[in-house]
Amino acid sequence: MTSDSSTRSPFSEAQTPAVSVNIEGLSKNFGDLVVLRDITLKVESGEIFVLMGPSGSGKSVLLKHIVGLEQPTAGRVLVDNRDATDPATREQVRMALVFQAGALFNSLSVYDNLALYPRENRLASEDGIQEKVMRALQILSLEGKAQKFPSELSGGMKKRVAIARALVMEPQLMMYDEPTSELDPIMSATISEIIATLKDEYHVTTIVVSHDRDLALNIADRVGILMGGKLAAIAPPAELRASTDPRIQDFLNPRIDLKNPRFKHLET
């Protein structure tokens, strides 16, 4: 019954339909600060969508709207055709967000970090939970770290634990917020491979926020570029590379120009 439009659980043969995300005319202000302006975008079920953009352009804020942590100032976000701000949506659609800094629970061991979701939502017996947690750790090659505490882990390991924790939720929609930032190039590549593998094996709809060009151009089905709170472009990687828009070209291939440094004329 495997099909490309269904999400497979990493832990069983159960399949659930992959979900799509519809963002319609989304605007967000924090007081006087306008962060997002009228963004309309659809992420298809089962695809990897990579959102790029300079720091502070509002990428994380956009993700928070999708998981319902922020209320739109205008417009709406639909996940599997349900309003993201409705608490019930989170119960019906399993969404996992891998936070930029990992957001691991510092007071809990790696094992307990992963086990918290199924335990608190009473999704399995303690044996079932253990099986799931160990499987997730195994997928990310973290078996030996189960009893470690987050403060004892390196940056790359924290990211992998955060991904494993998301995986335990058997998500239909997986979101990553800058999964490769602060990592060395090899670890960045590893994380990119993980994201692609998870998508390929389980057919999870995936949204990755990143300004890692290698990641975006290698694993993305489509790439969106957010600039100044607006979507500057949405296109598959190949198209994007061929784009003639100077802003996009500059963003994807910034030249380091010591004669005429950019920071001398940055907008304030």
Place this chain on the structure above:
Amino acid sequence: MKQLTNICAGIGSAVLLLGKSIGHAPTLLRQWPRFIEQCYLIGYTTLPIVAILSFFIGSVLALQAGYSMQSFGAKEFIGSLVGLSMARELGPVMVAILVAGRVGSAITAELASMKVYQEIDALETMNIPPSRILVLPRLAAVLVMMPVLTIIGDLVGWLGGAIVSKYTPFIALEPEKYFETLRRFMKFKDVLNGLEKAEVFGFFVVLVCCSIGLETRGGPREIGASVTRAVVVSLILILVLDYFVTKILI
């Protein structure tokens, strides 16, 4: 004006948090280990400082009472004075202040850092309400531990008063006499009154500290600001509540 709206917003979020936590009350039994852990942090680890402070408060009370009462020969009433003031007023207020300083600040710091480092957001995305796993066990634990801390504080304070009364040369009151008058002028109701007060103080201190912690916005710097605010608000709250609760209980 802005400050007034801030205060109202603070009260509002605390009340909402209280409502949500009470709504999760049926899950408390499932969260037994978390409850025990909070009991340990709020009660057991606070015991030494409560004991030390109560001992000296009782001692100072006895000393002051002995000093001012010796001139009209009423020093055998030191026992009742120390006993009543510890049980009805100083015991509960002092324990509440210690809990605010030691436990409340720690709660705010922990929740604020969880908020700043997005652990709270992570919980929300995992469909686990923070009011359920972070606030409810703490509220339940403080309700159980406040009477225990307060009765220990009361008794240690009485003991401190008795020791000082015996060994201070110008008082030299035998412990038998001290506890005699203490017993004669006190009823269990006085102690109970104090325990009820402590219960109210502890509950609101923890609620306010949780609320301020969860309302933290911004970066690591705001954690410190939240902790300071939580302690100040708790102390004010204790003294304001003290007036009203005393009035109700009298």
Place this chain on the structure above:
Amino acid sequence: MQNNPQQTARVGLFFLLGVALIWVAFETLSDGKVFKDKGYTIIAGFDNVRELKLGDEVRMAGVKVGSVEETRLTGRRAEAVLRIAPGVIIPNDANATILSAGLLGTNYIGVDLGTPGAPPLLAGAEIKTKITADINTIMAQLGDLGTKLDNALGSIGDAMKGKDGKPGLFQRLDTLLADNGGNITETMKNLKEVSGKLNSGEGTLGKLINDPKLHDELLAAVTDIKSAANNAKGFMTDAQAIVDQVKSGQGTLGTLIYNDEAGQNIKVVTKNLRDISDKLAKGEGTLGKLINDDVLYRDAQGTLKKVDRMVEGLADQGPISAVGVVANSLF
């Protein structure tokens, strides 16, 4: 997410400690039950336990030996159950009284020492009680005393006047004098001797008469109550009437003075009187001792002082008028 067992145990222990301490506070502060399991109880019955409260002290010769555990009404009397500390022995003839102590007006139960050899009171036994000198009770009793004295004096008056046709005291005296004329002179001589002793302050009666302090005290009492002394005027009037009878030669005394035959009879009686007065002078018999002995005087003086003190504090005029009548008719 399991707690370590040590933490759980500590919290459990801590909680139990709190419960235990609350229980201790409850036991200690509830109705002074601290002696509940120690010592024994005895029962003290009173007409009225007044301000006695639970937890009030029981003191034996001023030393605390226990506390009041319960007060209750049994039939027509109030009972206090006293919890006595172990090792304290209360003799069964000791008396318990309700006393008040201190500026706070609290009461306590005072138990006296009893007699050394008396067997001890056992648990559950009843201790003897004494009505305390409660000022209200004293006043009421003095009022009663006054009424009784009034009645007694009334009878004396009746006896003197004669009642229901029988001759009164003066009439009898009249007869006596009429029968004994001759020995009167001798008697007078003895009497003079006696009065000499009295005058020089010898013997009880003499001291009574000659001690100015005592006199003043009595006088003060007398002055307070002069109005009441008016009653005595009635006696004087009666006496006057008798004297008139004597003067007019009527009755025994009249006859004694104006009739020779009667004079013979009187001689005999007077001789008897002389014998009596001889004895008096020598200090024989009760009256003689009264005149010749100091001890009785001292007793009397003490009694009078007590009476005086009592009289000073009295608001009720009843007993005073009675005392006044007695004093007036005696002196």
